[in-house]
Amino acid sequence: MADAKVIPFDDDRSRGAAVQRPTRRRGAGSRRKGGGEQAMARDVGTVREVQPLAGRIPAQEDVHVTRESPETGAEQPHDDADLERRVARGLAFLRRRLTGDYEVDDFGYDAELTDQVLMSLLRPVYEKYFRVDVKGIENIPAEGGALIVANHSGTLPLDGLMMQVAVHDHHPANRHLRLLAADLVFVLPVVNELARKLGHTLACAEDAERLLGQGELVGVMPEGFKGIGKPFGERYKLQRFGRGGFVSTALRKGAPIIPCSIVGAEEIYPMIGNAKTLARVLGIPYFPLTPTFPWLGPLGAVPLPTKWTIQFGEPIATEGYPPEAAEDPMLMFNLTDQVREQIQHTLYKLLVQRRSVFF
Amino acid sequence: MLVTGVARQLGGRFVRRIQRDPEVDRVVAVDAVAPEHHLGGADFIQTDIRQPSIARVLAESGADTVVHMDVTGTPLGSGSRATVKETNVIGTMQLLGACQKSPNVKRLVIKSSTNVYGSAPKDPAVFTETTPPKSLPSGGFAKDTVEVEGYVRGFARRRPDVAVCVLRFANILGPTADTPLASYFSLPVLPTVLGYDPRLQFVHEDDVVEVLRIASHEPERGTLNSGTFNIAGDGVLLLSQCSRRLGRPTVPLLLPAVTWAGSLVRTLGMSDFSPEQIRLLTHGRVVSTDQMRETLGFKPKYTTAETFADFVRAQTPGLLPPQAVAAAVDRIAALPVLSGGQTPARTATNPPTQSAN
Numbered sequence: 001m002a003d004a005k006v007i008p009f010d011d012d013r014s015r016g017a018a019v020q021r022p023t024r025r026r027g028a029g030s031r032r033k034g035g036g037e038q039a040m041a042r043d044v045g046t047v048r049e050v051q052p053l054a055g056r057i058p059a060q061e062d063v064h065v066t067r068e069s070p071e072t073g074a075e076q077p078h079d080d081a082d083l084e085r086r087v088a089r090g091l092a093f094l095r096r097r098l099t100g101d102y103e104v105d106d107f108g109y110d111a112e113l114t115d116q117v118l119m120s121l122l123r124p125v126y127e128k129y130f131r132v133d134v135k136g137i138e139n140i141p142a143e144g145g146a147l148i149v150a151n152h153s154g155t156l157p158l159d160g161l162m163m164q165v166a167v168h169d170h171h172p173a174n175r176h177l178r179l180l181a182a183d184l185v186f187v188l189p190v191v192n193e194l195a196r197k198l199g200h201t202l203a204c205a206e207d208a209e210r211l212l213g214q215g216e217l218v219g220v221m222p223e224g225f226k227g228i229g230k231p232f233g234e235r236y237k238l239q240r241f242g243r244g245g246f247v248s249t250a251l252r253k254g255a256p257i258i259p260c261s262i263v264g265a266e267e268i269y270p271m272i273g274n275a276k277t278l279a280r281v282l283g284i285p286y287f288p289l290t291p292t293f294p295w296l297g298p299l300g301a302v303p304l305p306t307k308w309t310i311q312f313g314e315p316i317a318t319e320g321y322p323p324e325a326a327e328d329p330m331l332m333f334n335l336t337d338q339v340r341e342q343i344q345h346t347l348y349k350l351l352v353q354r355r356s357v358f359f
Numbered sequence: 360m361l362v363t364g365v366a367r368q369l370g371g372r373f374v375r376r377i378q379r380d381p382e383v384d385r386v387v388a389v390d391a392v393a394p395e396h397h398l399g400g401a402d403f404i405q406t407d408i409r410q411p412s413i414a415r416v417l418a419e420s421g422a423d424t425v426v427h428m429d430v431t432g433t434p435l436g437s438g439s440r441a442t443v444k445e446t447n448v449i450g451t452m453q454l455l456g457a458c459q460k461s462p463n464v465k466r467l468v469i470k471s472s473t474n475v476y477g478s479a480p481k482d483p484a485v486f487t488e489t490t491p492p493k494s495l496p497s498g499g500f501a502k503d504t505v506e507v508e509g510y511v512r513g514f515a516r517r518r519p520d521v522a523v524c525v526l527r528f529a530n531i532l533g534p535t536a537d538t539p540l541a542s543y544f545s546l547p548v549l550p551t552v553l554g555y556d557p558r559l560q561f562v563h564e565d566d567v568v569e570v571l572r573i574a575s576h577e578p579e580r581g582t583l584n585s586g587t588f589n590i591a592g593d594g595v596l597l598l599s600q601c602s603r604r605l606g607r608p609t610v611p612l613l614l615p616a617v618t619w620a621g622s623l624v625r626t627l628g629m630s631d632f633s634p635e636q637i638r639l640l641t642h643g644r645v646v647s648t649d650q651m652r653e654t655l656g657f658k659p660k661y662t663t664a665e666t667f668a669d670f671v672r673a674q675t676p677g678l679l680p681p682q683a684v685a686a687a688v689d690r691i692a693a694l695p696v697l698s699g700g701q702t703p704a705r706t707a708t709n710p711p712t713q714s715a716n
Contacts, residue, residue, distance in 0.1 A: 087692075091691065091692045098603060098681075099604070099684055099685050100599070100603030104558070108556070108643075189553060189614070190553075190554035192554070193556045206485070206490065207484050
């Protein structure tokens with residue numbers, strides 16, 4: 001467990017800034033980025049191209065279209081027919097929304113709003129700000145239920161949202177990830193509304209089983225508040241995986257478990273302290289104190305622009321077990337540990353490969 | 360057959376419908392007040408089910424099926440909440456006591472409500488019949504239904520020879536429904552809770568009558584009509600969708616303000632905006648209807664959306680009719696020159712503001 005300390009934050013940064021490594025394939029890109037935003041965008045482009053991912057090309061085309069729509073609108077329209085089509089589509093969308101002529105599922109998931117609006121809002125953060133690298137997307141099945149289990153970090157659950165964008169934009173089937181969220185999410189006004197529309201639901205066995213039964217891709221972060229609210233010194237050290245309820249749910253539905261490791265989210269809000277009394281007064285599990293928050297006010301709540309990597313691991317099959325296996329505590333603990341170890345190992349591996357926190 | 364609560368629209372419709380079935384010889388309709396609608400030839404006996412006289416009525420009628428529909432949230436005409444509660448709870452106890460005494464009774468159908476699940480953010484998204492509520496309803500109609508179901512379970516234990524069917528209805532809507540939610544939707548401007556968009560489920564009046572009919576007859580082959588069943592139309596509507604389809608603008612208020620406004624409106628007697636109603640309009644409630652389909656063998660004719668559409672047709676148009684809104688958007692689309700910068704910006708910014716609307 002103490003291994004995480006061998007990759008300290010400051011060391012990373014100095015290495016990234018001072019020592020340039022031309023042997024690394026992205027060395028040139030990161031050097032150019034000092035120039036400004038434009039360079040950063042170009043850098044993202046180059047990084048994208050060298051990524052050897054299956055099903056990558058069609059997904060990227062799709063991303064391209066959506067990403068450009070607001071920009072071309074602001075600049076001069078060079079393709080009139082294209083613009084007209086987009087305007088017509090936008091108006092048709094507006095018409096449907098204003099007259100309430102759209103569908104939501106039992107969980108309140110609004111596929112249209114998610115695709116057209118909410119994803120387009122998250123995508124710039126995903127592509128430009130955190131510059132997420134996705135690996136192992138081929139481990140997610142094209143159809144049928146599967147449970148993605150990921151580490152949780154970063155004070156605010158941005159990692160879950162980025163994982164959702166990653167799955168949707170990179171998977172050849174453009175699958176939607178249905179995240180299981182803490183009950184606090186559904187208590188807070190506005191947040192609960194958006195979470196439901198994004199397809200999230202409460203992290204409980206009933207909802208997870210129902211979603212898996214419908215053949216959905218379900219994402220869970222079993223560390224919960226222990227993971228997301230841990231101090232910066234304990235970064236990339238997985239916390240206890242709840243009571244392993246996710247394993248019994250997957251066993252009952254025979255859904256494969258896909259371990260997922262997210263690197264980069266730990267450093268977006270380095271939590272150096274926790275105002276416990278204030279948290280208790282506000283009724284939240286922790287109140288983060290970072291080098292910038294709350295000292296700089298709202299400005300301090302801007303996350304650090306770290307470079308992220310999301311790696312989906314080899315699926316762990318759960319079909320072979322007999323039906324009563326879900327009730328076997330020993331097996332559950334073993335499987336939970338197996339998933340946990342796999343995520344932890346991948347985290348270490350990715351951390352060793354990482355050149356810098358920010359590039 | 361003995362039916363209680365016939366002075367209400369739904370009870371009246373059920374009594375008229377059930378008499379057309381060949382299995383039914385005679386229907387005795389019971390309520391504390393005389394109904395304004397005709398009962399299609401059923402024998403009406405005016406008696407208060409809160410009084411022990413209901414036992415005599417049941418014994419004299421010799422009914423083998425009892426359909427208890429007098430579990431309701433709103434008073435009929437003028438009446439206080441205390442009377443409603445007494446009718447719900449004491450009335451059910453008296454009726455069950457009468458049933459226990461009667462050797463003829465073979466079947467008991469109770470009209471309950473999905474209110475028994477409550478509405479809380481910590482509940483699972485979809486309730487099944489066996490989901491225990493995380494927070495028991497603290498008062499009002501929801502608590503009544505919980506207590507009524509408790510007494511019914513006790514009765515079912517004491518009289519295992521009686522087939523007991525508890526039907527938990529989602530929000531009942533339709534052209535003539537007189538439920539609290541229907542009166543809420545007929546407000547000119549809908550007050551909502553800021554930052555919450557509850558998921559709602561509706562069941563059509565016609566389906567209510569039909570499922571009550573199925574439950575009060577012998578079960579068909581391969582189905583079972585004793586037990587507890589959730590009854591709701593397919594699908595879900597968000598409150599924001601409802602308001603847009605209805606064409607009534609919403610006014611989002613902070614939760615404390617809604618609670619305060621609710622109690623003010625209640626005091627003035629304009630609308631029954633009870634605390635459990637506010638909880639429903641904050642967190643919403645969705646139930647699973649698998650048991651209804653597979654065990655009871657009932658397929659609702661109307662989905663949630665169709666039920667709502669049928670309800671909307673019977674309403675006077677709101678301030679922002681969807682047709683007018685659609686026409687306005689079409690007019691924008693028909694503008695000869697669309698400047699490139701303006702329209703995509705509109706489409707990008709409008710939906711979020713609308714969702715807050």
